[in-house]
Amino acid sequence: xxxxxxxxxxxxxxxxxxxxxxxxxxxxxxxxxxxxxxxxxxxxxxxxxxxxxxxxxxxxxxxxxxxxxxxxxxxxxxxxxxxxxxxxxxxxxxxxxxxxxxxxxxxxxxxxxxxxxxxxxxxxxxxxxxxxxxxxxxxxxxxxxxxxxxxxxxxxxxxxxxxxxxxxxxxxxxxxxxxxxxxxxxxxxxxxxxxxxxxxxxxxxxxxxxxxxxxxxxxxxxxxxxxxxxxxxxxxxxxxxxxxxxxxxxxxxxxxxxxxxxxxxxxxxxxxxxxxxxxxxxxxxxxxxxxxxxxxxxxxxxxxxxxxxxxxxxxxx
Amino acid sequence: xxxxxxxxxxxxxxxxxxxxxxxxxxxxxxxxxxxxxxxxxxxxxxxxxxxxxxxxxxxxxxxxxxxxxxxxxxxxxxxxxxxxxxxxxxxxxxxxxxxxxxxxxxxxxxxxxxxxxxxxxxxxxxxxxxxxxxxxxxxxxxxxxxxxxxxxxxxxxxxxxxxxxxxxxxxxxxxxxxxxxxxxxxxxxxxxxxxxxxxxxxxxxxxxxxxxxxxxxxxxxxxxxxxxxxxxxxxxxxxxxxxxxxxxxxxxxxxxxxxxxxxxxxxxxxxxxxxxxxxxxxxxxxxxxxxxxxxxxxxxxxxxxxxxxxxxxxxxxxxxxxxxxxxxxxxxxxxxxxxxxxxxxxxxxxxxxxxxxxxxxxxxxxxxxxxxxxxxxxxxxxxxxxxxxxxxxxxxxxxxxxxxxxxxxxxxxxxxxxxxxxxxxxxxxxxxxxxxxxxxxxxxxxxxxxxxxxxxxxxxxxxxxxxxxxxxxxxxxxxxxxxxx
Numbered sequence: 001x002x003x004x005x006x007x008x009x010x011x012x013x014x015x016x017x018x019x020x021x022x023x024x025x026x027x028x029x030x031x032x033x034x035x036x037x038x039x040x041x042x043x044x045x046x047x048x049x050x051x052x053x054x055x056x057x058x059x060x061x062x063x064x065x066x067x068x069x070x071x072x073x074x075x076x077x078x079x080x081x082x083x084x085x086x087x088x089x090x091x092x093x094x095x096x097x098x099x100x101x102x103x104x105x106x107x108x109x110x111x112x113x114x115x116x117x118x119x120x121x122x123x124x125x126x127x128x129x130x131x132x133x134x135x136x137x138x139x140x141x142x143x144x145x146x147x148x149x150x151x152x153x154x155x156x157x158x159x160x161x162x163x164x165x166x167x168x169x170x171x172x173x174x175x176x177x178x179x180x181x182x183x184x185x186x187x188x189x190x191x192x193x194x195x196x197x198x199x200x201x202x203x204x205x206x207x208x209x210x211x212x213x214x215x216x217x218x219x220x221x222x223x224x225x226x227x228x229x230x231x232x233x234x235x236x237x238x239x240x241x242x243x244x245x246x247x248x249x250x251x252x253x254x255x256x257x258x259x260x261x262x263x264x265x266x267x268x269x270x271x272x273x274x275x276x277x278x279x280x281x282x283x284x285x286x287x288x289x290x291x292x293x294x295x296x297x298x299x300x301x302x303x304x305x306x307x308x309x310x311x312x313x314x315x316x317x
Numbered sequence: 318x319x320x321x322x323x324x325x326x327x328x329x330x331x332x333x334x335x336x337x338x339x340x341x342x343x344x345x346x347x348x349x350x351x352x353x354x355x356x357x358x359x360x361x362x363x364x365x366x367x368x369x370x371x372x373x374x375x376x377x378x379x380x381x382x383x384x385x386x387x388x389x390x391x392x393x394x395x396x397x398x399x400x401x402x403x404x405x406x407x408x409x410x411x412x413x414x415x416x417x418x419x420x421x422x423x424x425x426x427x428x429x430x431x432x433x434x435x436x437x438x439x440x441x442x443x444x445x446x447x448x449x450x451x452x453x454x455x456x457x458x459x460x461x462x463x464x465x466x467x468x469x470x471x472x473x474x475x476x477x478x479x480x481x482x483x484x485x486x487x488x489x490x491x492x493x494x495x496x497x498x499x500x501x502x503x504x505x506x507x508x509x510x511x512x513x514x515x516x517x518x519x520x521x522x523x524x525x526x527x528x529x530x531x532x533x534x535x536x537x538x539x540x541x542x543x544x545x546x547x548x549x550x551x552x553x554x555x556x557x558x559x560x561x562x563x564x565x566x567x568x569x570x571x572x573x574x575x576x577x578x579x580x581x582x583x584x585x586x587x588x589x590x591x592x593x594x595x596x597x598x599x600x601x602x603x604x605x606x607x608x609x610x611x612x613x614x615x616x617x618x619x620x621x622x623x624x625x626x627x628x629x630x631x632x633x634x635x636x637x638x639x640x641x642x643x644x645x646x647x648x649x650x651x652x653x654x655x656x657x658x659x660x661x662x663x664x665x666x667x668x669x670x671x672x673x674x675x676x677x678x679x680x681x682x683x684x685x686x687x688x689x690x691x692x693x694x695x696x697x698x699x700x701x702x703x704x705x706x707x708x709x710x711x712x713x714x715x716x717x718x719x720x721x722x723x724x725x726x727x728x729x730x731x732x733x734x735x736x737x738x739x740x741x742x743x744x745x746x747x748x749x750x751x752x753x754x755x756x757x758x759x760x761x762x763x764x765x766x767x768x769x770x771x772x773x774x775x776x777x778x779x780x781x782x783x784x785x786x787x788x789x790x791x792x793x794x795x796x797x798x799x800x801x802x
Contacts, residue, residue, distance in 0.1 A: 001489045001588055001589045001590075002569060002575050002586060002587065002588055002589075003572065003575070003587035003588055003589060004571075004572065004574065004575050004587070006589045021613065039594070095551060096550075096551050099560045099564065099570070155589045155590070159589070253589065254589070254590045254591065255590075255591060305589045306587075307586075307587075308579060308587040308592060309577075310577060310578075310579055312587070312591055312592050313591040313592065314579075314585070314591055314593075314594070315588065315590050315591045315593045317593075
């Protein structure tokens with residue numbers, strides 16, 4: 001498989017996953033705010049912090065109002081991470097390899113872009129936003145299923161899953177990072193009713209509530225949620241699970257020494273850590289390091305498989 | 318009754334399907350009868366079915382549109398009434414094309430070596446000196462079998478007396494063959510019964526012939542040499558064809574950035590498994606963009622060091638760089654002389670009479686007769702930069718007179734041929750439309766000519782411009798064996 005093709009597949013997976021994640025974030029935040037008391041200081045700023053685009057956002061908008069944040073995350077052409085732009089980037093990547101991926105997958109991605117573009121006003125209108133975002137998530141899940149069921153399960157499929165899982169792992173660490181430190185700084189033995197709601201919403205934003213209640217007994221509490229989202233092997237959006245998936249994909253790929261070393265190191269650190277017992281500051285540092293290690297893994301995957309130079313190994317043919 | 322042939326008016330042209338009397342030509346008779354016998358509704362159905370097939374098969378060409386935000390794919394404009402040529406005429410044309418391409422390859426090889434043809438006074442040195450497509454970087458190189466133009470697309474036109482002429486030879490990156498193949502596939506889907514009852518020669522062996530031709534020039538001994546199609550990318554107007562041919566041959570479709578030249582001066586492609594050696598590159602990129610080290614340093618489409626690898630014989634390029642030296646409308650005028658010089662044969666297909674503006678006597682004639690002639694620049698393709706004298710305004714003719722005086726080497730003139738016509742569907746009836754034919758000739762260890770080729774038709778009434786970028790369409794081309802009809 002050509003490196004350029006693999007590179008495009010990787011980015012299709014990352015962009016589609018990113019679009020879906022943003023859609024979940026916006027939907028869940030809206031629901032959360034409806035449940036919170038009026039004087040609560042929550043609001044929409046945390047979403048900007050989670051996506052890591054605060055500098056860009058501040059240069060474009062005066063305040064983190066619902067209207068501004070939603071526009072920025074869904075429809076703003078100036079934000080490379082907006083749903084509009086990520087879906088567009090996924091489509092551009094798919095377009096360059098449309099003869100290689102299954103025809104239905106290209107059609108699905110193309111249709112998703114056209115749907116997003118046509119329904120942007122709905123996405124911004126308060127009343128119709130939920131359905132709009134829900135439909136993006138559904139369409140994306142459809143494409144994922146379609147790819148699993150129709151594309152060759154060759155190197156390309158491994159690359160697709162690596163892209164998706166790295167993006168997922170990244171989003172999970174960001175959500176835990178922001179929600180545990182800036183949004184919910186207080187730790188107390190007593191369970192306040194709103195704390196419970198907030199942690200439930202964090203689980204919601206990762207479609208994790210149902211899995212959590214099956215796996216963890218007792219009320220929804222900070223420590224258990226953090227442990228679940230970071231270290232639960234069986235939950236598909238947990239940090240540990242995602243990196244484990246990347247590792248499984250790497251095992252099927254050639255010349256995997258370097259990337260495997262990086263993946264194994266992340267897994268080792270993650271298994272031995274006790275993030276649920278860390279105070280806020282320490283947890284934040286731990287998550288920062290985790291994100292850096294993900295970025296390094298991404299870089300080494302790309303240099304090994306997508307950006308070969310003269311020194312790369314030669315295939316016998 | 319769908320097509321009433323008695324309403325079909327032939328006005329002083331040679332028509333491919335009908336005689337001047339209005340009666341169909343013998344080899345087109347079953348076809349004309351078929352279109353007469355089906356109902357209007359059925360004709361409309363078939364036409365819709367062919368449109369649907371074109372959309373479903375994804376047959377497109379790319380045009381650039383500012384309005385629609387960049388490149389867009391347009392459905393391929395296709396006419397369902399095929400163009401028919403009888404096989405015994407075609408056999409002669411095929412022999413003539415092989416002869417022509419053989420002479421052209423000998424000419425190119427000679428030009429990059431001893432230049433005997435210049436020394437012997439048959440081909441003027443000053444024409445070579447001014448050639449835009451002569452590549453000094455290629456001097457002294459001998460590609461496999463001495464073949465430079467492995468894939469040639471020659472345009473044929475028929476004049477009013479029925480004679481076929483070669484209008485030009487495309488030796489750089491000729492395109493259109495995928496549409497020839499797809500046109501046939503659409504016709505087979507839409508009119509299966511015609512193929513059952515008519516002796517139509519097949520065209521589908523082209524991709525395997527192309528594969529064999531390319532495999533035959535591989536520098537390494539290998540059962541399955543690594544063949545790639547090098548494309549400028551998805552925004553190129555012929556991208557559909559690049560992708561189609563790669564798929565049909567089972568070759569990898571690559572862009573310049575997929576390839577690199579290693580320290581051993583061999584070409585490799587970047588793959589997930591590592592660097593993989595490439596033997597043959599069917600390049601669909603112009604010479605000047607092939608290698609930024611040897612040609613245009615700004616080219617992002619090419620591969621640095623590619624010329625070095627090619628000159629060392631580590632990779633084969635089809636067509637070879639520099640082959641375009643014979644793809645020049647001035648050089649064209651000398652092809653009949655080349656055939657005599659290299660092969661000691663008479664040309665089997667005539668050239669269109671051509672006046673060279675570089676020659677004073679011929680230039681004076683051209684300038685005095687601009688209202689009767691077609692003037693063409695030597696190095697343009699796609700019908701751009703031409704003057705059609707009889708249809709031009711005095712102002713346009715004056716402009717071309719200036720251009721010719723300023724740069725005579727760059728212009729030729731030809732009499733305006735009365736291009737033949739063929740019935741083309743307009744709403745529910747047939748009207749004559751002008752057309753040409755582009756067969757493709759492959760030269761490896763042996764020479765192969767497509768059965769027929771791509772028929773391009775000017776869809777606008779009276780127009781002779783057949784290019785798809787300028788309102789042209791195409792038709793399936795049938796070579797009919799009349800034995801036993």
